[in-house]
Amino acid sequence: MNPLxxxxxxxxxxxxxxxxxxFLNYLLVPFLTYSFAPAEYGVVAEFYAYMGFLAVVxxxxxxxxYFRFRSTGDWPxxxxxxxxxxxxxxxxxxxxxxxxVLSQPIADLLLHPGHPEYIWWCAAILALDSIGAVAFAxxxxxxxxxxxxVVKLLEIGANVGLTLFFIYVCRHAFEADPDSLLGRLxxxxxxxxYVFVANLAASLIKLVLxxxxxxxxxxxxxxxLFGRLIRYSLPMVVIGFAGIINEMLDRxxxxxxxxxxxxxxxxxxxxYSACYKLSILMSLFIQAFRYAGEPFFFSYAKQSxxxxxxxxxxNWFVICCVFLFLVVVLFMDVFQYFVGSAYREGxxxxxxxxxxxxxxxxxxxxxxxxxxxxxxxxxxxVSLVGSxxxxxxxxxxxxxxxxxxxxxxxxxxxxxxxxxxxxxxxRYYPVPYEVGRVLAYVALGVGLYLGAGWLESDLGWHALVAxxxxxxxFLVVVLxxxxxxxxLARAAA
Numbered sequence: 172m173n174p175l176x177x178x179x180x181x182x183x184x185x186x187x188x189x190x191x192x193x194f195l196n197y198l199l200v201p202f203l204t205y206s207f208a209p210a211e212y213g214v215v216a217e218f219y220a221y222m223g224f225l226a227v228v229x230x231x232x233x234x235x236x237y238f239r240f241r242s243t244g245d246w247p248x249x250x251x252x253x254x255x256x257x258x259x260x261x262x263x264x265x266x267x268x269x270x271x272v273l274s275q276p277i278a279d280l281l282l283h284p285g286h287p288e289y290i291w292w293c294a295a296i297l298a299l300d301s302i303g304a305v306a307f308a309x310x311x312x313x314x315x316x317x318x319x320x321v322v323k324l325l326e327i328g329a330n331v332g333l334t335l336f337f338i339y340v341c342r343h344a345f346e347a348d349p350d351s352l353l354g355r356l357x358x359x360x361x362x363x364x365y366v367f368v369a370n371l372a373a374s375l376i377k378l379v380l381x382x383x384x385x386x387x388x389x390x391x392x393x394x395x396l397f398g399r400l401i402r403y404s405l406p407m408v409v410i411g412f413a414g415i416i417n418e419m420l421d422r423x424x425x426x427x428x429x430x431x432x433x434x435x436x437x438x439x440x441x442x443y444s445a446c447y448k449l450s451i452l453m454s455l456f457i458q459a460f461r462y463a464g465e466p467f468f469f470s471y472a473k474q475s476x477x478x479x480x481x482x483x484x485x486n487w488f489v490i491c492c493v494f495l496f497l498v499v500v501l502f503m504d505v506f507q508y509f510v511g512s513a514y515r516e517g518x519x520x521x522x523x524x525x526x527x528x529x530x531x532x533x534x535x536x537x538x539x540x541x542x543x544x545x546x547x548x549x550x551x552x553v554s555l556v557g558s559x560x561x562x563x564x565x566x567x568x569x570x571x572x573x574x575x576x577x578x579x580x581x582x583x584x585x586x587x588x589x590x591x592x593x594x595x596x597x598r599y600y601p602v603p604y605e606v607g608r609v610l611a612y613v614a615l616g617v618g619l620y621l622g623a624g625w626l627e628s629d630l631g632w633h634a635l636v637a638x639x640x641x642x643x644x645f646l647v648v649v650l651x652x653x654x655x656x657x658x659l660a661r662a663a664a
Contacts (some may be wrong), residue, residue: 176308200466201508201509210441242469242470249556254393256305266294277290288364299378300377303381312383333368333372403545409551421569425439442516442574483606616645623641
């Protein structure tokens with residue numbers, strides 16, 4: 172199969188499961204924002220931010236290490252898989268026990284002394300998800316995208332269904348009759364914590380569904396291989412941790428950096444986090460591309476036209492991302508209903524966050540230079556510089572500009588990482604990226620967004636009409652500039 176078709180096919184399958192599944196999951200955002208006050212929703216955003224940091228550490232970068240050493244052919248795939256799986260089982264088991272014992276002191280430290288159960292619920296979710304991730308990596312390496320998609324959808328469906336069950340069904344049953352069978356399942360003191368309960372149950376269901384992928388893995392552990400795996404993978408922890416700083420530190424730190432009282436800070440965190448979810452289309456596409464792209468880049472690296480193919484992939488990736496950017500920003504009058512009315516004051520950060528996500532996606536493409544040349548330490552350096560920029564700008568801008576400062580910190584950080592990665596890639600793994608074409612598409616997207624806003628505000632056009640015209644212009648440009656070129660190239664071949 173044509174490599175681009177194969178990558179597109181795999182991305183589509185991962186994308187269907189990711190987009191449809193995560194769309195179901197993100198439907199919880201309007202449900203939760205209509206069900207809880209911003210300060211209560213801020214608690215969920217805060218804990219998931221902490222979990223994002225810990226998830227990177229608990230994976231030890233071994234997912235990428237698994238793909239790398241599986242593709243070399245120096246060890247049997249089962250040996251690589253078993254070595255990774257057994258180590259993650261041990262390390263995550265110890266982590267869960269430690270947080271179970273220390274749950275109350277940690278809850279006190281995080282200013283949630285009345286809810287130590289939040290700590291061990293989140294610890295259990297993290298441990299189960301880390302172990303499940305290696306089983307998902309095995310499915311991806313074996314090109315079993317459909318099996319991957321089915322399990323993902325079932326997990327997300329369970330999470331959404333259980334959340335609705337506890338917070339809607341049981342809550343209403345409690346309000347009608349606290350002594351009823353369903354009413355007894357609702358404990359008002361837990362409140363928004365039922366989000367964690369539902370997630371924990373869904374993670375358990377996922378691990379049961381993935382149990383066939385664990386067969387044979389527990390019998391093998393190669394100490395020599397483990398040494399090489401961990402040396403390759405640990406810099407990926409730095410990269411991943413730095414990436415989480417860039418992606419989630421704002422939500423972990425806003426309640427401490429905003430210049431208001433604790434309740435108001437949590438409310439602003441809830442507003443920002445809810446509006447952040449409006450970048451769902453872009454983030455889902457990037458996630459689906461990552462699932463398909465990482466094994467593709469490794470497996471295709473030895474082909475004679477690999478670098479030209481990678482450049483073409485970036486072109487079409489950017490076209491898709493700019494399209495998604497326009498879908499959201501041009502039709503914000505529709506997307507605003509995704510969040511409750513109390514949260515809509517933060518909608519002005521959405522275009523900035525979408526552009527930041529676009530830069531992150533470009534960086535994902537460019538990062539092949541350090542993965543394919545085993546220069547993961549240099550890759551870690553890029554991520555650390557990005558993290559430094561994020562931390563500096565958050566501490567500088569958030570106290571002055573509020574959560575708007577956090578959104579701009581994202582954009583500056585990811586833009587800087589794209590620039591650094593491109594320069595290093597030119598030195599260590601040159602790919603003939605069409606930089607002018609990529610920048611032109613990004614500029615076109617921003618220009619059409621600003622132009623549609625001008626038509627609406629200055630000329631009085633209806634927002635949907637102005638947005639529809641801008642989208643039509645973009646599609647015509649893509650058709651004439653790139654679809655036509657691709658068709659002519661196939662005809663010549």
